[in-house]
Amino acid sequence: MPSWPTGSRHASRLHKATILTTIDFSITGLASNGRGVAEHDGESWFVDDALPGEIVRATIAVKRRRVRRAKTLITLKASPDRVVPRCEYFGVCGGCVMQHLSISGQLRHKQANVVAALERYSVEFAADGITGISPSAWGYRRKGRLGVRYVPKKGGILVGFREREKNYVTDIKQCHTLVPELSSLLPSLKGRLQDISGRESIPQVEVASGMNNAAIVVRHLTPLSERDLQRLTSFGREQNVRVYLQSGGPDTIVPLEKRGEPLTYRIRASGDTIEFLTTDFIQVNDAANQEIVDLVLHMLALTQSDRVLELFCGLGNLTLPVASNVDRVVGLDYDEQLVRRGKDNALFNHKDNVEFIRADLTEAPVGEWWASERFTKLLLDPPRSGALEILNTIVPTLAPERIVYVSCNPETLARDAATLTARFGYRLEAVQVVDMFTHTGHVETIALFV
Structure with missing residues (x-):
């Protein structure tokens, strides 16, 4: 100047x-x-x-x-909750937005967001009934979608999360929120992508980690050469990573070579092993997920005579642990691939009291099969849009003794809670906030209605 x-x-x-x-x-x-x-x-x-x-x-x-x-x-x-961000990319990288706030401060903030949402919808609750936990703050993300961009002026291939509110890629050498085995993979992944001729046609790579292995899905917009395929194959073998290619939508994902074990994780409460694909929806924070499973089982207060209906069941993350404690559980989801994976997981874990059914849960009615079956408890884990339509359809007929609602959006949770309490006469008994995505604005909440 x-x-x-x-x-x-x-x-x-x-x-x-x-x-x-x-x-x-x-x-x-x-x-x-x-x-x-x-x-x-x-x-x-x-x-x-x-x-x-x-x-x-x-x-x-x-x-x-x-x-x-x-x-x-x-x-x-300065606030007493202000801390020095651990990551050198904080402020530019869009992966985190709250590293300058203490872990306890983040949890209080998320609890306050849930309280404010419930108050906006005039939902009655006991202030001391809302608690929170932050099980894992660093090295917790077992899945991630990384942007890839070839920029010769910046030295070639850039690999990382998108910049804050921009479409640029933050070129990162490590990530403190990814699990260590994925973070340590970044430099070698960048080097291998730099080495292939089709690098300009690769917009993203998805990475995921299971109990004993890791996998990547390379999205490519044009066919890769035979040499490129060989280079990616050798990368997978050198790093002990399963490599998948994706040329279009999710149904175009194929393994580069058929080797190694599928990705899995284990549920602590029931001992179930859950198999998943890199692009499947799972809870990215394993420690937080284990806490959620424990909370759900506790809130449902299950008995061997219970029959449980689960909405938005996914691949069985909550369904199978519930099945270990009840007479029967039925899981509904609109994603056909996840329903198929749920069936496979039930078979693998020898759960014969589980049924997975594909149903469009965004519209009402969803069919009449459920009206003839008696369910004592209702469990749901909907997307951010919530579950108002399906609750209005199912709750009056089923009249479950308990409803446990796992939410990723305080606003739609509060909206649906208002319907459950004001229209159907339930009481909001307990609310637990779980910091699933530490350093971000996302909040996971488990609510019990009786």
Whole structure:
């Protein structure tokens, strides 16, 4: 920046611009994207790198009718929950947004989000009935989708998560949230992708880790040469990684060579072994998932005479542990591949009191088969959109004794809780927040209705 003479017209203009674009903010909240929330002159602002309770001096980054964002220049008063981010890429990489907030601070923030959502929907609950745990904060992600981009000006292949709110790829050498076996794979993966001729046609790689092995799915937009296939094959053998190719949608995923064991993880509570593919939906944090399974079993208060209906069952992560404690369990899901995987997992674990059925749970009614069968307990683990339609259809007929709701979105959980309590007469008995995705704004909640 040029140094203008004191008193010059340029210096006056520069000083005036600085005054107009710099604001002192008192931060009162935290958004899910990790930005501080503040009010100034009757307007709401989002402030980068600012935490609740802090006073920061920030410069205006964006000021439009509906979007007002500022960037912190200096922290005038720091929060006691502020910590030094562990990752060198924090602030650029979009994989994490809260590494500057202590683990306990993140959990309190997520609990507060759940409470606020329930209050917005006027759902009655006991304040001391909402608790939280953060089982694993670092090296927990056993799955990840990495962006890939060939940029000659930056040295060739870039591999990493997308930048914050941008489509650029953050070139990372390691990731502190990936499990160590996946993080340590990044440099060699980047080197191998750099070495193949079809590197420009690869937009992403999905990585996953099981109990004893790892796998990657290489997405490619054009056919790879025979040499490229050989290079990827040798990479898989050298790193003891199963390599899959994906030329289109999920149904185009094929193994590069048929070798090694499938990806699996084990459920602590029941001893069940769950087999999954790299692109299957599973809970990415194993320690948090084990806690969720334990909580679900405890909240359902299962007996050998119970018959349980599970909605959005996936590949059996909760279904099979429940089956170990009841007379019968039926799992419904709209994903045909996950239903097929659930059936295979039940067979592998010798669970003959389980039935997996494909059903469209986004529309009502879902069929009449369930109306003739008596279920004592209801379990559901819906996507972010929640389960309002299916609850309105099934709950009046089944009238289950207990409902356990596993949610990844406080807003739709609160909306559905309002229906269960106000319309159907259930009581929200307990709420447990589990920090599944530490350092992100995502929150997992388990709620019990009786």
